Amino acid sequence: MKFSxxxxxxxxxxxxxxxxxxxxxxxxxxxALPRATNTEILSITAPNPGSLVYNTDDNGxxxxxxxxWSAIDDTAKLKSVILNRNGGYNIPNSTNTYYNFPIxxxxxxxxxxDIFQVVSNGTIRILKTGIYMISAELSTSNMPAGNTKYxxxxxxxxxxxxxxxxxxxxxxxxxxxxxxxxxxxxxxxNDLISLxxxxxxxxxxHGRLMNIGITKMN
Numbered sequence: 179m180k181f182s183x184x185x186x187x188x189x190x191x192x193x194x195x196x197x198x199x200x201x202x203x204x205x206x207x208x209x210a211l212p213r214a215t216n217t218e219i220l221s222i223t224a225p226n227p228g229s230l231v232y233n234t235d236d237n238g239x240x241x242x243x244x245x246x247w248s249a250i251d252d253t254a255k256l257k258s259v260i261l262n263r264n265g266g267y268n269i270p271n272s273t274n275t276y277y278n279f280p281i282x283x284x285x286x287x288x289x290x291x292d293i294f295q296v297v298s299n300g301t302i303r304i305l306k307t308g309i310y311m312i313s314a315e316l317s318t319s320n321m322p323a324g325n326t327k328y329x330x331x332x333x334x335x336x337x338x339x340x341x342x343x344x345x346x347x348x349x350x351x352x353x354x355x356x357x358x359x360x361x362x363x364x365x366x367x368n369d370l371i372s373l374x375x376x377x378x379x380x381x382x383x384h385g386r387l388m389n390i391g392i393t394k395m396n
Contacts, residue, residue: 211239216308216396219247235306236394247396257394259294259302260287267385269318271377276331279314279373281388293394300390301372304365308394312363314342314373315389317356322379323349329376330359334369342373356387362395 211232214222219231219240227244236257240247263285270277279300286296295303304310314330329344342359349355365371373390377383 216306235308236396257290257293259289259296259390259392261285261296261390262287263385263388265319265384265386269316269375269377269383269385271375271379271383273378273380274327274376276329276374276376279316279375279388279390280385281390285388290394294392297370300374301370302390302392304369304371304392305367306394307367308365309396310363310365311360311391311393311395312340312342312371312373313358313360313389313391315356315358315387316375317354317386317388318383319354319386320352320381320384321347321349321355322381323351323353327376327378328357330357331374331376332361332363333372333374334363334365336370336372339363344376354386358389 211230213232213234216233216235219233222231225242227242229242230250231240231242231247232238233240233249236249238249241250261281263281267280269280278298282299283296289296293305295305297303312332314332316330325346325348327346330342331338331344332340332342340361340363342361343357345357347355347357371392
């Protein structure tokens with residue numbers, strides 16, 4: 179008599195699959211990528227194109243494309259802090275004197291708390307080492323007539339590191355005015371970044387739009 183093996187084979191496959199699904203996975207048997215900080219990754223000598231590494235600063239996977247390391251998963255998207263303030267405030271100023279942007283934790287539009295901490299007016303603490311893009315905008319509704327010197331600058335730990343914009347505005351009549359600028363800079367964990375301005379206006383200015391944005395690029 180000839181017996182069919184198909185039912186037995188089917189039962190075996192079902193039981194085998196059930197066992198595999200319910201088996202406890204040993205964490206030590208999982209495939210794991212090398213782990214490294216930003217600094218360690220950038221110091222790797224001549225990595226092969228296609229190499230993968232887990233970035234412990236960004237908590238994401240990076241791939242080497244033959245020239246640069248780039249994030250390949252959603253957990254390593256650009257990290258930002260955005261502060262924005264609309265009108266209804268004064269902009270203090272005095273000849274050739276730096277003032278912090280009057281914008282603080284109460285004006286946060288978006289923040290990645292793993293990367294940034296708003297400390298005080300115009301001052302943000304950087305929590306992770308990396309390359310950052312820093313931007314700032316300042317505007318007023320009553321810039322006086324004549325020539326007015328202005329500066330928008332970035333300070334790191336109270337030391338001037340960059341002018342985002344500087345120059346002189348010349349108006350025939352009191353009018354609206356604004357300026358913005360961007361700079362890229364390599365920053366370290368616990369650096370304090372302050373955005374400051376100089377306005378030689380000689381009068382109280384009415385703030386209109388003010389913005390600070392910092393984004394971690396890698």
